[in-house]
Amino acid sequence: MPGSDSTAHKSKSRRPKYSQFSQQELPAFKLILTPGYVISTFIVVGLIFVPIGLISLFASETVVEIVDRYDNECIPKDFRDNRVEFIKNKQTNKSCTRTFTVPKQMKSPIFIYYQLENFYQNHRRYVKSRSDKQLQSKKNAAHIRECKPMGETDNKDPIIPCGLIAWSLFNDTYGFSVKGKDLKVNKRDIAWGSDKNYKFGADVFPKNFQVGDVGGKSLNSSIP
Numbered sequence: 001m002p003g004s005d006s007t008a009h010k011s012k013s014r015r016p017k018y019s020q021f022s023q024q025e026l027p028a029f030k031l032i033l034t035p036g037y038v039i040s041t042f043i044v045v046g047l048i049f050v051p052i053g054l055i056s057l058f059a060s061e062t063v064v065e066i067v068d069r070y071d072n073e074c075i076p077k078d079f080r081d082n083r084v085e086f087i088k089n090k091q092t093n094k095s096c097t098r099t100f101t102v103p104k105q106m107k108s109p110i111f112i113y114y115q116l117e118n119f120y121q122n123h124r125r126y127v128k129s130r131s132d133k134q135l136q137s138k139k140n141a142a143h144i145r146e147c148k149p150m151g152e153t154d155n156k157d158p159i160i161p162c163g164l165i166a167w168s169l170f171n172d173t174y175g176f177s178v179k180g181k182d183l184k185v186n187k188r189d190i191a192w193g194s195d196k197n198y199k200f201g202a203d204v205f206p207k208n209f210q211v212g213d214v215g216g217k218s219l220n221s222s223i224p
Contacts, residue, residue: 064104067115070096112185116170129164138203153208160207200224 020026072080074096079086086092121127129150133143144151147162176183206219 064102064106066100066102068098068100070098073098112174114170114172119168126164126168130166131162132199134158135161135200135204136198137201138205141207157208159209160204161209166209 016022075083075086076092079089079092129147131140131143131146131151133140134147141158141160144158144162147159147164150159150164150167151162152158174185176185202224205224206221209219209221
């Protein structure tokens with residue numbers, strides 16, 4: 001019957017349901033950048049950010065910064081061609097006194113930083129050469145799989161802390177004085193709370209660390 005043929009034809013149709021989205025007929029807005037609009041935008045942005053830039057520039061100009069490089073001057077002339085030997089030699093005097101002049105008044109707090117050059121901490125093997133489990137608790141002293149080749153001694157005893165990161169720790173210490181009067185350096189609250197409370201255990205003490213010819217400084221086995 002004519003009616004049945006028409007119904008069968010409609011059921012077999014694959015035409016999608018009409019909508020503005022499927023037919024890409026949604027309303028659109030295209031911004032026309034007229035000269036007046038562009039100039040007005042730049043003026044508004046300038047009025048907002050120029051004062052901020054001036055304030056930032058003034059603040060940076062008031063900062064007093066002193067940079068003192070001491071790696072050459074603090075090494076005796078006899079060891080400047082062989083600095084590794086100077087570090088390893090326990091008979092050499094590692095202390096050094098530097099004198100510099102502060103050009104402007106420095107308001108507290110005064111922050112002290114050290115800067116290293118040619119020290120690439122993002123090398124994949126270097127970043128992975130440590131054991132977080134070992135540093136969390138003393139019961140994990142044997143977790144040294146990630147620390148190779150600085151994981152154990154020749155006697156197969158685990159090194160605590162193990163890994164390349166611990167063996168390349170920058171351990172210079174500083175003291176400051178003004179006109180012969182020592183200045184106290186506050187070292188509190190310079191570490192994340194999560195590191196102190198969770199990442200590094202208070203019962204983990206250095207062990208078998210300075211065994212061999214690697215490194216130039218031993219760690220105090222009584223300090224966690």
